Amino acid sequence: MDRIRIVGGAKLNGTIPISGAKNAALPLMIAGLLSEETLILDNVPRLADVAQLQRILGNHGVDIMSAGKRPGAREYQGQTLHISAADIIDTTAPYELVSRMRxxxxxxxxxxxxxxxxxxxxxxxxxxxxxxxxxxxxxxEKLGAEITIDGGYVIAKAPGGLKGATIEFPKVTVSGTHVAVMAATLARGTTVITNAACEPEILDVADCLNKMGARILGAGTPRIVVEGVVKLNGARHTVLPDRIETGTYAMAVTMTGGDVQLAGARPELLQSALDVLTQAGAVVAVNNEGIRVTRNGAGIRPVKVSTAPFPGFPTDLQAQLMALMACAGGASRITETIFENRFMHVQELARFGARISLDGETATIDGIARLRGAPVMATDLRASVSLVIAGLAAEGETMVNRVYHLDRGFERLEEKLSACGASIERISD
Structure with a gap:
């Protein structure tokens, strides 16, 4: 099993290209099932989750052709997928495939x-x-599906097709919003979705569906209206840049010091996180190429943050911020409001010497001058990259074990960081 070895202490300087967003690429690939024509997706990141979803879609009879770089293409452009669901041969998604990726x-x-x-x-x-x-x-069910659960499977039927309806979510749900929008595109009549998630990835998927002939208004706001159509066509769409990857590298630069251009990043996708980094002492400058993050000389200042649905501070950056605050000059507080059990990185960060105490959903971090390298273990996707951030700034050597979590969400992590001067390498046993 692969491990990542880091020798901390180097500042980061250079350019990091931002990949396409995993959280948009996955629902966009799934949206390819809605049409018998080919959907072409550009800037798809090379990730374990993308490869796994290709296997799952293949099980339904979807043909997926992957194309890499083209002559003259910029180095960091992702792969292009041609997704053709002309003939769906199987409407069952089996446990052994679905269990690996929610x-x-x-x-x-x-x-x-x-x-x-x-x-x-x-x-x-x-x-x-x-x-x-x-x-x-x-x-x-609101759209008219008859649903039963049997033997661990959800069995859904809509003999005459789905029908437009009003769907009011009792709480904001990204996955629920994706599912409701996709299902409503081919439903008869109008669907109104209220208390919808406003994440940029929802808007990106809706933009692609509209290119395919769907009629969706209001995506990116709490009220989405979908006018059903009879069929969807093929289209070509470029996946938006990954705001979580952008925020992660911005925090890594703030942690180590240095000067890095995040090429292709879009600031409006993570303004709340950039504001927090500015409070923490980073200098964040938006330019034509993306976002430039620097921290030279200034110490890391403590912050108080609560995670919240977009446009608030993303839960997917909470672990990375906690690693950063481990070296702040004072006490920070981070409150996690989205997921329970999302503090599993705390005990691993403590192995670096970080001082973190938990009280329910709030973590208090008492910053110390310097972390010390340690052997640590990744527990989930975002937590694992927080250990990398800590390792980049820690004295001595850090070994991050179980890095398959990282490969699910970060494309070429070691390459991108080592190109900016980090001492980081993957070790394959």
Missing amino acids: ASFWVIAPLLARMHEARVSLPGGCAIGTRPVDLLIMAL
Whole structure:
């Protein structure tokens, strides 16, 4: 099993290219099931989760052709996927595939909308809490689906097709919003979704669906209106840049000091996180190439932050901020409001010498002058990269074990960091 070895203490200087967003690429790939024509997606990141979803879609009979760099293409442009779901041969998504990645459960929406039936395994557990699918099922039932759960599978049928409806989510849900929008595109009549998630990835998927002939208004706001159409066409769409990767590298620069250009980053996708980094002592400058982050000489200042749905501070950057605050000059407080169990990185950060105390959903971090390298273990995707950030600034050597979590969400992490002067390498046993 691969490990990552880091020798801390080097400042980061140079350019880091930002990859396409995992959290948009996955639902965009799933949206390919809605049309029998080819959907072409550009700037898709090379990640373990993308490869896994390709296997899942292949199980339904989807042909996916992957193209890499083209002559003259910029080095960091992601892969291009040609997704063709002309013939869906199987409407079952089996447990052994769905259990490895929660987002794959979302295939239930396009299968039901287009084929009027689906049999999808309930997703497996998740390290960061239960993340139930009840709101997704509620949305599909509102659209007229008949749903039963049998033997760990959700069996959904809509013999005459789905019908437009009003869907009011009791709480903001990104996955529920994705599922409701995809299912409603082919439903008869109008669907109104209220208390919808406003994340940029929702808007990106809706933009792509509109290119395919869907009629979606209001994506990116709490009220989305979908006018159903009879069929969707093929289209070409470029995946938006990954705001979580952007924020992660911005925090790494703030942690180590230095001067890095985050090429292709879009500031409006993570303004709240950039504001927090400015409070912490980083200099954040927006330019034509993306975002430039510097911290030279200034110490790291403590901050108080609560995670919140977009446009608030993202839960997916909470672990990285905690690593950064471990070296702040004073006490910081971070409150996690989105997921339970999302503090599993605390005990691993403590191995570096970080002083963190937990009280319910709030962590208090008493900053210390210097962390010390240590052997640590990744527990989930975002927590694992917080250990990398800590290791970059720590004295001596850090060994991060179980890095398959990192490969799910960060493309070429070691390459991008070592190109900016970090002493980081992957060790394959």
